[in-house]
Amino acid sequence: MNYDVDAVRAQFPGLTRREGDRAAVFFDNPAGTQVARMAIDRMVESMVHRNANLGGLFTTSVLAVEDVAEAHRAAADFVNARDPDEIFFGQNMTTLTFALSRALGRTFRPGDEIVVTRMDHDANVSPWLMLAEDRGLVVRWLDFDLDTYEFDLARLRSLLSERTRLVAVGHASNLTGTVNDIAAISRMAHEVGALVYVDAVQYAPHGVIDVQALGCDFLVCSAYKFFGPHYGLAWGRRELLEGLTAYKVRPAKDTLPSKFVTGTTNREELAGIRGAIEYYAWVGQQFGKVPGACRRNQIIAGIGAMADHDLALTTRLIAGLQALDGIRIYGITDPAAFGRRVPTVSFRAAGVATEAIARHMAGKGIYLWHGHNYAIEPCRAMGILEDGGVVRVGLAHYNTPEEVDWFLSVLVGFLKSNA
């Protein structure tokens, strides 16, 4: 079946919101997507019918244990982990990163080096900077090219040495939308024996994550950015996770997958994450060409169908913005390179405050973000940190061409009234 955006939208109760006589336009997706009905249903089922703490001998506890195992299996399919035990969950990407950075830091020595980037969201920067401070590490910064919005990997090579212990890098930028070549970065880092820690928060809603193909060592993402609840997901190589010391209480298990779970497992969130992943598989079954019945293939097909739709919307949006005077887009605009960006399009309008645009859009029922969006290093590098950052239009596979056109016409009207 061809991609049917109305059928997709029907899977999201939140999209029925109206603003005046129009449907609300959700372009705030990089900050959090709407939640798929399948995720909500799984959470309700967990809280109503499978609600008990883990490890008891009675029915609800047994069911709750099953739910946790199912969430691990679903997440393993989602990122292509070899083993569901390599997955663990936690409050969000930031919290998981602070936890993992502390555990990793115990294995680093003063004078060891780590690489962080000027493109990353601060959740993949600050935990490492603070670790460097705590452990006396040397921080090397990987800049991105201000014309292409991409990394020059020769520059990365020049930063790496046998002292490098870790490279922390984003899979996709939450500001420019650039998608990075993680497989190449992993190869280069591994040549000098460094580990690779990937923030896949912004890639997960738009692209297929394959930790085996990426060759990275750790990868984190957040389900509220991919149609699920506010909870985070981490993957690490089994042998590395096993070798780390987790910050945990003594009676808690020291084995995977429990080792890095602090306190009582948040079962309803795990159920919701499973539901979100099942939603991807549903999209694949509906609109993709799925070889066989395996969930991983369904997920790949689902994301493929979503990505085709994302691409059409991105092309329309960027062409529309480029047709306007005084607009500067902070990200890849060459359609030939759209395979290296997600549909997150940041821009500024000459002489107009980003906040003024966001406020006007909010008044018209168009939800989007402005400012630095915690991408403070990219905004500083581009000279816009102290000047309102960007207006960020974050598209998702449930958005429509009509919404893009409506946004553009509202923007045109606003810019005219400000001229």
Ligand SMILES: Cc1ncc(COP(=O)(O)O)c(C=O)c1O
């Ligand atoms: C690229 C990126 N990384 C990390 C985060 C932080 O995620 P969380 O809220 O799950 O900690 C965000 C949130 O916007 C993000 O966009």
